[in-house]
Amino acid sequence: MEVRLKFMGILGNEMPTTIELEEGTDLRGLIKAMEKKYSAEIMNIVRESAFLVNKSKVEPTRILKDKDEVMILSVLGGG
Numbered sequence: 001m002e003v004r005l006k007f008m009g010i011l012g013n014e015m016p017t018t019i020e021l022e023e024g025t026d027l028r029g030l031i032k033a034m035e036k037k038y039s040a041e042i043m044n045i046v047r048e049s050a051f052l053v054n055k056s057k058v059e060p061t062r063i064l065k066d067k068d069e070v071m072i073l074s075v076l077g078g079g
Helices: 027-037 041-046
Strands: 004-010 016-021 052-055 069-073
Touching: 016 027, 027 041
Parallel strands: 004 069
Antiparallel strands: 004 016, 052 069
């Protein structure tokens, strides 16, 4: 299945916008799949980010569906 990714914040829109996942993958599985594609530096940011699926806050156990949009909201800065 194909899931759309939308990066917001420090990662901006410079990242690929889709990822292929196996049916039945949850949000935690998405992060594991991303670890195979992205650098450790990017993944450190991703792991600290908030996630929305189809613009709604969800639990990490949420099973993703084909064409879901996952927003990855990274912090812009501290303060």
